[in-house]
Amino acid sequence: xxxxxxxxxxxxxxxxxxxxxxxxxxxxxxxxxxxxxxxxxxxxxxxxxxxxxxxxxxxxxxxxxxxxxxxxxxxxxxxxxxxxxxxxxxxxxxxxxxxxxxxxxxxxxxxxxxxxxxxxxxxxxxxxxxxxxxxxxxxxxxxxxxxxxxxxxxxxxxxxxxxxxxxxxxxxxxxxxxxxxxxxxxxxxxxxxxxxxxxxxxxxxxxxxxxxxxxxxxxxxxxxxxxxxxxxxxxxxxxxxxxxxxxxxxxxxxxxxxxxxxxxxxxxxxxxxxxxxxxxxxxxxxxxxxxxxxxxxxxxxxxxxxxxxxxx
Amino acid sequence: xxxxxxxxxxxxxxxxxxxxxxxxxxxxxxxxxxxxxxxxxxxxxxxxxxxxxxxxxxxxxxxxxxxxxxxxxxxxxxxxxxxxxxxxxxxxxxxxxxxxxxxxxxxxxxxxxxxxxxxxxxxxxxxxxxxxxxxxxxxxxxxxxxxxxxxxxxxxxxxxxxxxxxxxxxxxxxxxxxxxxxxxxxxxxxxxxxxxxxxxxxxxxxxxxxxxxxxxxxxxxxxxxxxxxxxxxxxxxxxxxxxxxxxxxxxxxxxxxxxxxxxxxxxxxxxxxxxxxxxxxxxxxxxxxxxxxxxxxxxxxxxxxxxxxxxx
Numbered sequence: 001x002x003x004x005x006x007x008x009x010x011x012x013x014x015x016x017x018x019x020x021x022x023x024x025x026x027x028x029x030x031x032x033x034x035x036x037x038x039x040x041x042x043x044x045x046x047x048x049x050x051x052x053x054x055x056x057x058x059x060x061x062x063x064x065x066x067x068x069x070x071x072x073x074x075x076x077x078x079x080x081x082x083x084x085x086x087x088x089x090x091x092x093x094x095x096x097x098x099x100x101x102x103x104x105x106x107x108x109x110x111x112x113x114x115x116x117x118x119x120x121x122x123x124x125x126x127x128x129x130x131x132x133x134x135x136x137x138x139x140x141x142x143x144x145x146x147x148x149x150x151x152x153x154x155x156x157x158x159x160x161x162x163x164x165x166x167x168x169x170x171x172x173x174x175x176x177x178x179x180x181x182x183x184x185x186x187x188x189x190x191x192x193x194x195x196x197x198x199x200x201x202x203x204x205x206x207x208x209x210x211x212x213x214x215x216x217x218x219x220x221x222x223x224x225x226x227x228x229x230x231x232x233x234x235x236x237x238x239x240x241x242x243x244x245x246x247x248x249x250x251x252x253x254x255x256x257x258x259x260x261x262x263x264x265x266x267x268x269x270x271x272x273x274x275x276x277x278x279x280x281x282x283x284x285x286x287x288x289x290x291x292x293x294x295x296x297x298x299x300x301x302x303x304x305x306x307x308x309x310x311x312x
Numbered sequence: 313x314x315x316x317x318x319x320x321x322x323x324x325x326x327x328x329x330x331x332x333x334x335x336x337x338x339x340x341x342x343x344x345x346x347x348x349x350x351x352x353x354x355x356x357x358x359x360x361x362x363x364x365x366x367x368x369x370x371x372x373x374x375x376x377x378x379x380x381x382x383x384x385x386x387x388x389x390x391x392x393x394x395x396x397x398x399x400x401x402x403x404x405x406x407x408x409x410x411x412x413x414x415x416x417x418x419x420x421x422x423x424x425x426x427x428x429x430x431x432x433x434x435x436x437x438x439x440x441x442x443x444x445x446x447x448x449x450x451x452x453x454x455x456x457x458x459x460x461x462x463x464x465x466x467x468x469x470x471x472x473x474x475x476x477x478x479x480x481x482x483x484x485x486x487x488x489x490x491x492x493x494x495x496x497x498x499x500x501x502x503x504x505x506x507x508x509x510x511x512x513x514x515x516x517x518x519x520x521x522x523x524x525x526x527x528x529x530x531x532x533x534x535x536x537x538x539x540x541x542x543x544x545x546x547x548x549x550x551x552x553x554x555x556x557x558x559x560x561x562x563x564x565x566x567x568x569x570x571x572x573x574x575x576x577x578x579x580x581x582x583x584x585x586x587x588x589x590x591x592x593x594x595x596x597x598x599x600x601x602x603x604x605x606x607x608x609x610x611x612x613x614x615x616x617x618x619x620x621x622x623x624x
Contacts, residue, residue, distance in 0.1 A: 045418035077387040081411035086436050087418075095407040099393035102414075106357035106399075124398050 003308060004190025004221075005029075011036045011202020012051040013068035013236055014228055014290075015195030016058035018303070019129075021296030022193065023059055025304065028128025032185040033059075034212075036197070037114070037133045038141035038170055038205030041153045043091050044082070046101040047108050050153075051202065052118055052133055053100055060125035068236065071096045090158045115179040132185070134206045137176035141205055142169045152201065161238040165245045168200055173208040178215075186215040191307035194225035196288060198239045199258050200246070207262075216262065222310035224265035224303050225281075226288055227252040231271050235289060252276050265306040267299070282310060315620060316502025316533075317341075323348045323514020324363040325380035325548055326540055326602075327507030328370035330615070331441075333608030334505065335371055337616065340440025344497040345371075346524075348509070349426070349445045350453035350482055350517030353465045355403050356394070358413040359420050362465075363514065364430055364445055365412055372437040380548065383408045402470045427491040444497070446518045449488035453517055454481045464513065473550040477557045480512055485520040490527075498527035503619035506537035508600060510551040511570050512558070519574075528574065534622035536577035536615055538600055539564040543583050547601060564588050577618040579611070594622060 006026055010019050010033050019033045033055055040049045050069065057063040057071055064070045074094035083089045093101065100121065107117045113136040122131050141152040145163030155163055186192065197203055207213045216223060229252045234240040240250035248254045252272035256263065256279045263281040273285035286302040287295065318338060322331050322345050331345045345367055352361045362381065369375040369383055376382045386406035395401045405413065412433065419429045425448040434443050453464040457475030467475055498504065509515055519525045528535060541564045546552040552562040560566045564584035568575065568591045575593040585597035598614040599607065 044414050045421055046414070071393075075387045075389040075407060077407035078390070078411050078414075081383075081408040082415055084436060085411060085415050085433055087411065087415040095387060095389035095410075096393040098407075098410065098414075099390050099397060099399065102356050102358070102390075102410075103394055103397050103399040109357055121397055124396060 002190070003304070003311070005185065005188060006031050006191045006193060006304070006307075007185050007189040008033045008193040008195055009197075009203055009206050010034070010051070010055060010195040011197030012039070012054040015051070015197040015202060016055045016063070016068075017290040017296050018193070018195045018226060018299060019055055020058045020293075021290070021298075021300030022303070023129045024293075024297050025300045032130045032132060032181070034132050034134055034182055034185070034206060035118075036202045036205050037135060038139050038201065039152055039156070040138070040140070041151060043153070044088065044093075045105070047105045048091075048101050049104070049114070049118075049133070052131065053097070055131050056100075056118070056122055056125065056127065059122070059127045059129055059131065062125065070094050091153060113179070115181065130181070130185075132181050133179050134182065134212065135176040135209050136179045137172060139173045139176050139205055139209065140171040141201055142171055144169070156238070161241065165242050168204075170205045170208045173205065174210065176209050178209050178211050183211055183215045186212070186219050189219050189221040190311070191304065192216055192219065192221050192223045193303055193307070194223065194259065194263070196226040196228040196235070198228060198234075198237055198242070199255050200239075200242055213262070222264045222307040223262055224267060224307045224310070225256070225259055225263050226299065226303060227255050227266065227268045227272065229255055229272070230269040230289060253279060256281065264310045267303055267306055282306070314502070315616070315623075317497065317500060318343050318503045318505060318616070318619075319497050319501040320345045320505040320507055321515055321518050322346070322363070322367060322507040323509030324351070324366040327363075327509040327514060328367045328375070328380075329602040329608050330505070330507045330538060330611060331367055332370045332605075333602070333610075333612030334615070335441045336605075336609050337612045344442045344444060344493070346444050346446055346494055346497070346518060347430075348514045348517050349447060350451050350513065351464055351468070352450070352452070353463060355465070356400065356405075357417070359417045360403075360413050361416070361426070361445070364443065365409070367443050368412075368430070368434055368437065368439065371434070371439045371441055371443065374437065382406050403465060425491070427493065442493070442497075444493050445491050446494065446524065447488040447521050448491045449484060451485045451488050451517055451521065452483040453513055454483055456481070468550070473553065477554050480516075482517045482520045485517065486522065488521050490521050490523050495523055495527045498524070498531050501531050501533040502623070503616065504528055504531065504533050504535045505615055505619070506535065506571065506575070508538040508540040508547070510540060510546075510549060510554070511567050512551075512554055525574070534576045534619040535574055536579060536619045536622070537568070537571055537575050538611065538615060539567050539578065539580045539584065541567055541584070542581040542601060565591060568593065576622045579615055579618055594618070
């Protein structure tokens with residue numbers, strides 16, 4: 001059976017784990033990863049794209065296994081020094097990581113598109129898989145807490161997800177266009193994978209770019225999501241807390257209901273299988289916690305098999 | 313005898329040595345250093361001010377004694393990383409040094425003046441002496457070589473001073489204004505010191521800012537220069553080569569003739585004293601080669617005594 005190319009929608013840490021797994025069980029030319037850019041922000045005058053970078057570092061084998069973000073073998077001289085100058089130091093930028101932000105910012109200012117820069121950096125770091133930002137236009141996730149609207153990284157990093165989330169907004173999304181290649185990849189996809197990322201802050205910004213949700217629905221390819229919730233808890237990050245604050249059940253079923261009929265298949269941890277049995281998509285129970293490289297590859301195979309079994 | 317405040321005009325490495333010496337033999341509130349900004353440039357999207365930074369690092373005790381530029385205990389992760397991304401790596405930016413450029417660029421873009429940022433950085437690094445850029449307006453030294461006009465850092469760093477210099481230009485100088493505080497400092501100076509910097513590329517850009525030369529001439533304070541040439545050789549950098557290429561004698565006398573009647577006093581190495589005996593300013597022979605901290609302090613005392621002996 002010919003599957004055709006696979007497109008994965010991904011945020012940062014959790015999504016990057018599955019993207020790495022997919023990259024190891026598929027030919028490089030058969031995988032496109034569409035990255036959330038709603039978390040992007042300007043900091044110290046630099047354009048920072050956390051999810052693109054986490055994906056790039058993971059796929060290049062440069063990621064920091066201890067943190068999930070940033071680079072391995074990192075040094076922190078820049079942060080020490082900028083603190084002494086009175087600069088902002090709440091967002092940790094390692095010395096190696098910084099080169100990506102400085103060079104990307106320079107190229108963006110010279111008029112290059114984010115997608116072009118992202119593809120070029122990936123090639124220079126030896127990545128065969130295609131990483132695409134969801135859009136070359138700025139889309140910025142903002143969080144409504146009891147104190148008003150705040151920028152996502154202010155909520156996520158500076159305030160460490162402490163504020164109660166009342167609502168989310170993706171500023172700029174209505175006017176944004178999908179990055180070059182995104183719609184074509186979705187149209188010709190043999191399978192579309194929604195990585196185990198936070199549905200609200202990693203996947204929904206992607207779906208908010210006009211044309212992307214429609215292209216997924218029109219593609220005819222099976223759409224398979226992996227739950228980021230295991231036994232009522234998020235593997236990492238604020239997903240469960242955020243779901244509860246937004247009035248939803250912080251469960252695998254809660255995530256599935258949020259995606260609704262976009263999904264044809266849903267991969268959950270074994271212990272959650274019974275809870276989602278009544279959901280409309282075909283459920284696959286598997287080990288979804290990815291600790292080792294083998295876990296990533298095994299889950300990638302489960303997801304691809306689930307998609308293959310759904311192909312019309 | 314009351315001397316009053318001292319103003320020093322300085323470029324980078326050589327000038328910073330004497331500035332440090334002066335800072336150690338004068339009360340901090342009695343010294344203002346006016347820094348050349350003709351070497352400044354934009355690189356990787358960052359505003360880099362080599363002479364201001366060399367002075368700042370030297371006066372803060374953060375300088376790299378091995379190179380004379382950059383910072384001590386530096387790390388180079390950023391350079392390794394940007395090279396892998398295809399970024400320009402001919403101008404070496406250490407990780408600690410980089411924080412100065414990033415934070416300065418951010419503040420300049422937000423509308424702050426270079427002089428304000430320079431003063432603030434100095435204060436945060438514990439420097440009591442005042443460091444002022446010659447101007448908050450961009451002045452850019454350019455070099456005419458046989459291949460045409462090139463930017464100064466292209467000549468100085470990328471091409472390592474190999475091109476033959478036919479002429480120099482200080483782009484922007486005619487429209488520039490002295491930075492706030494510069495004219496007032498010169499007007500009220502008790503002594504004006506021209507550090508042993510390259511006269512063409514470090515001191516003349518300062519003198520090219522409209523109003524600065526006039527303020528020096530009008531101040532009534534003795535003006536004492538220290539020769540950057542010892543026995544026909546520059547201590548460091550391309551001064552001697554450049555003088556020869558510009559058709560001048562690469563000697564202490566050649567430098568003195570270039571400054572002309574701006575000088576009241578001239579401090580030269582003992583071996584050069586006879587050569588400059590016929591020059592119009594009062595000559596002081598001393599050890600001008602500054603290898604140790606003691607050398608810097610001793611030369612500073614010689615310069616101040618020379619100025620004191622000239623006070624009208």
